[in-house]
Amino acid sequence: MKRKGLATMLAVMMVGLTAVGCGKGNASQGQANATGGKEEVKTLRFLDVTPSEKRQTYYEGIFDKFEAETGIAVTYESVPWDDAANKITVLGSSNQLPDVMTTWSGWLGQYTQAGWVIPLDDYIADSRDEYTEAVNKLLWKSEEDRYGHVYTIPDGLMVKGIFVRKDWCEEAGITLDPTKDWTYDDYFDLVKKLTDASKKHYGAAYRGARGALDPLLVYMQGYTGGNTYDQSGKILINSEDCLNAFVKWTDVYKNGYAPEDAINWGFTEMVDNFTGGLVGTLINDSEVAATCQANMSDDQWMVMPMPKSTADGKLYNTINAPYAYSISGSSKNPDEAWKLIEFLSRPENNIEYCKLTGEIPIKKDVENDETYGLSGPYATFARQLNDPDLAVPTTFGPFDYTDLHQGMFHEEIQNYLLGNVDARTALDNITSELQRRMDMYLQDNPDSVIESALKLK
């Protein structure tokens, strides 16, 4: 009797303890179900891939307004940028994707293939005219060229520029005029002049790790008319001109105009080292202007436009929406999800968002806001958008290249920087892999149109 009692006690204790774990779990499970979107209570899940204090505050505020208007609640989920691609893959493969996701354009090849995002053509059919020329002619055109449909609504537009230490230039007796065109050679020259190792001043925030090929690709495309492939799908960026560009670009690191550590730098390190006063120039998105404003005084920095191509005089600059909205394939309430995106894209909401994040608005109604005028903080970016020579170069291709972007691209370049291979070999390794994937893609999709550089004007 006594023995049984004790055994029972022990068993109860264990069950009880397990229930501690379960109890908490069940509570949140209930919540997860609710957010999955049952008929009675409509709740949407929203995923932000670049969480920050101000973004979360913005979204939670706007979701409250949305709920007040429509009765649809939205939960804000987030994942740090570095983990975002991984996380979405895990969510996607188990059909757990939130209804609305912020999406980087580089991921779309994979997501469209896997069915993790749904086409939005029908939703935007009536309202396309409300969006700016840039959205229609550049972003959506590019998506239609590559995937046959529009999959994302831009959150805002991001244009690249070259951030420069104004005070260093003054010290070195260099005057820069952001309203004048310049070339990559001018830029390399500036980088060289700003370097003074004794003062711990380096010319460039060289990008050596993840994404190393992105800015280099744009430079090389200056010699290929902005295209990665020709109309038959043959790769162009392995020409002699491109090889020269490759060598000149990497010389910035090899000649010591960037810190040795920079071989490991990604986005984050580049920005930190620019604001931290180690490097004098930084090629990056308008978004970074906000970080500069927060960490530096106005007389310390300025923005130059991207250099023009010496081959054809065009201003090649990538223009994209960094965290565009898409509706996931897992969403059970795509119509409600669309309502949310539409709400976020309203001119008054969009401009508020863009001012906060340093992006360019997507709606015609607000594109002429004074913040984006020629005297505002985004003057250089706005000016580039209006430049008649502006052309948006193509991407790496319509296929899934996420693994290359996170591996081979920068590893090959690093091997060259470390002297393990010569420039030709490094470039050829990259381009032959791209060519291989393009051939495979064309075999599977024989009717596809090969994207070419896009122009606004």
Add this chain to the structure above:
Amino acid sequence: MKRSTKRKLVNAVRFVVLTFFLLLVVLPIYWMVITSFKINQEIVNAQRLTYFPQVFTLENYQSLFRMLDYGGFLRNSITITMATAICVVVLSILGGYGLARFKFKGKSAVLLFFLITQMIPGILVIIPLYVVFSKAGLVNTHFSLFVFYLITNLPFCVITMRSFFERIPYVLEEAAYVDGCSRLESLVKIILPVMFPGIVAVFVFAFIGSWNELIAGTIFLNTPDQWTIPVGLKSLIGKYSVQWGALMAGGVLALLPTAVMFIFVQKYVVEGLTSGAVKG
């Protein structure tokens, strides 16, 4: 005479060694703490490195609480970790006792299986489990992490517990049986109190094993209200800036609970392990 010089020499060497290890631990911690009180411009400053904050600030800690629901993370971490550690202790007592006191068919297979579980790369466990959990609607719950931490900590803890039991003289139990106690009774009433330090040791193993885990946390948990401390801290690495100050502040705060626990329990851990240290 010779003997005492020798002793002096030994003591001197010991002092040097002890100082070395103290510095080895204290200096990095000092650096972490000091960085957490610096302003960002002082932390990321290529021109000058400061060994003490020029401008002392609490901003990093404040921003931590402002940006992140740190209290919530702490609560989540404690819930999951405590549930895990307690369950690991109970299951280890049972399993360890079974392995120590009985000979049975398949015992060596059990032990071999334990060893094999240690060899499986964690990520290969996480992904299939994630798929199972997502089908069961358990993703983004503490329960999913609880299960994962439970199974990853169990094998080592069961084996450790078993070696504690093996050190307890069987005579103790026998005496209890003579008094008419059942096996379970004697286990609970006689043996467990003797083994208290060992139980604390196992608890600490399981606690630390789950308190600091990051990878499974980032994969299993989606929403900030469910995050544990490491997962929350990780979110401070944004796309455009690493907030070193806040990260270091977070590191300090994450360390505090375990550090306080250490002060109280380290004695038992060593004591507990001592009693079970040498097997056979």
Add this chain to the structure above:
Amino acid sequence: MVKEKREKKKWIYRGVKTKMEPYFYILPVMVLLVLMFGYPLIKSVIMAFQNYKLSNINNVYFNDLANFKKMFGDQNFLLLLKNSVVYVIVAVLGQFLLGMILALALKQKFRGRGLYQSIVFLPWAFSTFVVGLLFRWSFNGEYGVVNDLLMKIGVIDKGIAWLGTPGLSLVVIILAMIWMGIPFFGIMVLAALQSIPEEVYEAAEMDGCGIIKKFFFLTLPYIKPTIIITVLLRTIWIFNSFDLVVIVTGGGPANYSQTLPSYMYTKAFSGYDFGLAGAFGLLLMVILGIYAVVFLKISNYDKAGDF
């Protein structure tokens, strides 16, 4: 009544009171572990022979040995293998030696030993994430405190790009791993040392044994089982761990600090290729299996199955 009791005692002593009794104790643990490890284990072995891309989950098929061909054909394979071996050997050896020295120094009581122990054992309580960041930050080529200190003492006159130089980046990871692991060895060895009966030493001293002799002929044999188990487990854990690599260097530059498991993690996610990850996982388990068998044989550990 009394007779009955004595009867019972006998049964228990032999440990065969009922055939089922041992299973009652061990079953909860086994059920949990077999379910939760067994399924993933089988699943990943199967995946290793499949074209299993997470991004294309509806198109899974067996592809013979394609994943293994891809793995062994990877131009980085030998580099990864070398890195993994260097990483695990140096890290385990470093932790073991330093942990042992620490334990020996702690064996004798001294004032404040309790407080001292709770401080030096602290790295054990650190999360890998925080340690990784701390080391990454301290070894930063431009802002790092390590370079600054080395320059101040005059060992170097120009900052070293620790994380950007092949070879050195792996060194930083190894140092971080050693730092984190010293306490575990320290605690285990200390516990073993304290369990050595004092009389054994007294007898040896009578015989006029010196410190070194005592250590090699008394202490070491006595704590050998503890050392074997701790080294075995630590090696397995460290060999499979990849978080430190991911946090400190991400494997860079050009995979010079990448290890097999960290490469597997990166590949599994950036390529979403779980077939390939499964193949890597299988390889890791085979390597560890062989290691465990060989290690236990060489170390002459009599309870082989029993780790």
